[in-house]
Amino acid sequence: MTSLHSSSRPCRLAEVARWDLEADVVIVGFGAAGASAAIEAREAGASVLLLEVASGSGGTSSMAGGDIYLGGNGGTPVQRANGFEDATEDLYRYMLMAGGPDADEERVRLYAENALAHYHWLEAQGVRYRKTYLPGKRQAPGTGDCLIWSGNEDAWPFNEAARPCPRGHLPEVVGEMGGRFLVTTLASRAEALGVEVHTDARVVALVADDARRVHGVVARIDGAERFARARRGVILCAGGFALDREMLMRCAPQVARLAADALSAGHDDGSGIRMGLSVGAAAIHMDELFTTLPIYPPESHVKGILVNEQGQRFVNEDAYPGRIAVHCLRQVGDRIFLLVDHAIFEQPTELSRIEVAAVGESWEEVERELGMPEGTLVHSVRIHNQHAAKGLDPLFHKGAKWLKPLDEPPFAALACHLGHAFYPYFTLGGLHVRPTGEVLTPDREVVPGLYAAGRTCCGLPRSAEFYSSGMSLADCTFFGRLAGRSAALAR
């Protein structure tokens, strides 16, 4: 019988000869979730040891735009300063829908009721928010402005479920990624509170007793294995599995239709999830791969229409680009086209790898150039134009303000093909946890001594189709905090 431990095989407690390191709470990963957990655990009086595989804090959170999904409770100061009242029930209903068909009601409720307090907590940690609002369709613009429409709030069918309100809150930072600023701020705060941080420390296995209570971790530090004892709990905040090709193919093989644009700071290798599984935890929604097709900027392209290689429309183009990308993946064939006319055309960003596939003085000409059967693409444009002229989209319910007949030549089809255009992705599936971060078995028993937060668990966002920007960081920070507090107060 081998005694070798790995991410899939815990080190038996009986085999730990000595503890090299020791703390009340041991946190694996120093991204937004780990930093938030560390702050709360310290503030609850626990000693905290934080192990990070990279050479500094950040994790994949640092590659995000940095907007956090906040609101409710009458509105955050930023929402109110810009004339938006935001009822808790609207935030709740929206996030429940955004969580997908298996949204965790308890988690969403807790978040909705505490999102305003979470805003104030973020400010108290040093995350600055300017009281400004940017209308329209935006990705994180990098101007230091705050409030944006970051999801499907004003798009069908979400706008029928909850009163639309902008809720993406970007931190006040210019010239760097908001996510980087967010994590750095939280990480500095954690260090100031006396969290013991080891970087270049790769956690290779959990330590568990024969009843599967988790007692600590084994980490590789300075070329040697060190045993770190967690008196109260281990919190896994080690990210998702966007870089583990095999795990992706086994759980989310749709990734094979995308170019290799994993959104990751380099360590989303699934080891956090595997460590949870190794002590009997359940993993859920492992097929949910978030991906997005940034058809804007330019914002004017939202007025274009998307068609599949049969020349048919398939989604309201004013939906959040993540929702659009999921619908692209549902089409027969990998060729996806964004149709635009002279009035709305602007050069797509280089990043998007969206390229002109065909141009023509008529839609008939574009259709021919794309090799589509006569009358197919032309029909889609005709039906669209006819209703758009009246401000209507009876097929996909696109909002009136984005409806415009595509009738000003020249016309163009822009290629947004799967496998070629930029569809960055990360994973939403992970360990099944309570809102407290306590990790659950398939029978919903708690795994004693183990917690998870961020993309190592399956949290607020659990459906790529319904996701909104800012949900994952909301989940990382808010439920990271809860996990930190729960672990610190365990026993």
Place this chain on the structure above:
Amino acid sequence: MTSLHSSSRPCRLAEVARWDLEADVVIVGFGAAGASAAIEAREAGASVLLLEVASGSGGTSSMAGGDIYLGGNGGTPVQRANGFEDATEDLYRYMLMAGGPDADEERVRLYAENALAHYHWLEAQGVRYRKTYLPGKRQAPGTGDCLIWSGNEDAWPFNEAARPCPRGHLPEVVGEMGGRFLVTTLASRAEALGVEVHTDARVVALVADDARRVHGVVARIDGAERFARARRGVILCAGGFALDREMLMRCAPQVARLAADALSAGHDDGSGIRMGLSVGAAAIHMDELFTTLPIYPPESHVKGILVNEQGQRFVNEDAYPGRIAVHCLRQVGDRIFLLVDHAIFEQPTELSRIEVAAVGESWEEVERELGMPEGTLVHSVRIHNQHAAKGLDPLFHKGAKWLKPLDEPPFAALACHLGHAFYPYFTLGGLHVRPTGEVLTPDREVVPGLYAAGRTCCGLPRSAEFYSSGMSLADCTFFGRLAGRSAALAR
């Protein structure tokens, strides 16, 4: 620390006071996989204990039509008797595609090369095959005839990957389900070989040592817990999780769009999969829910066209109905219509719950009656008719023999709506195993002493979109045998 065991928590070997039962190989479940495993294990000289939760053999296999996907090696006797040569490479290429984007090449190769031998093995067990062939589009017809086209062999894009050949082999039985006959035959054979069978025996947990080697199971028999020792291995053949609503919602929430038509003999509660997880196994493709929309019989309806609630076509209607159902689930909206004209209309089967939604003397009238925007459905029919008249389907590549203009009034739209029509389902995801049935951890280490077969594991079929009828029973019987042999010869 509780010592209570469950499907998610193995009983510790140290806590087993005595073994009530003992055998070389313990098999959980007496469906096609369990029976096949039992036969081989006995023939390899092992003593075999088989525990079945129901009062007799059968499992969900007994609810199947009973066709097994067989061919290659120049053709089975039935294929050859009907003029079909079937090259091993064609069977291999077809099944590789049918396995989906993460098909297990090693498993498919092994199956393709041994499918003819497997046919002879089935006959040797007493499964009779008549040397007859039924052309056309069929579900298991119950006539005792054998060879049918059971999948996508002749449909795009499969017909571009491998030379089409019919490969569904139905056993010679009239007036009962072929699957019932198949399992009964295999089960009788197992009993004749001296397998010790306990029915009404619910396996509640594995028994494992602290290094996670599996040593047996705990079963509830006659109201008491019994400990059954497996000297060489436990084989989990306990079915899938189509009846565990919570597991479904956590892994395959698309089930929420279907009516409650789980295809199950009553015990697909996921416990087999959870027991594997409880000793560190990996589960893969847990989102893959097989479902099907039986648009035929009547076969003539294959000549109809399917449209979504936007009035658009979305799939080649000559595809296997399972593939059609997956594409139905990808549409925006739950309303799906099968459009037929007077020439092809026949009353759908009662079982299908496909009902007439609208009729008209023109397609314009049908479109109006369905409340679709003017020109949408009519356009789809027009494009279809125009190309069908020439034997072409440039959009979805439906085969020429199923193409016919829908131009003979009256016309009808038949409702095949999600949530209403009959979309029976079962699960394809399960434990990750080698072709030998050895169960693997997420790091692809073998869990010593544990094997799985049938829908407790993820086998040949691992994609609802690409599935063919007969693949699951092929997997259950062939890889059930391999698991039985592997366990019998272990150590």
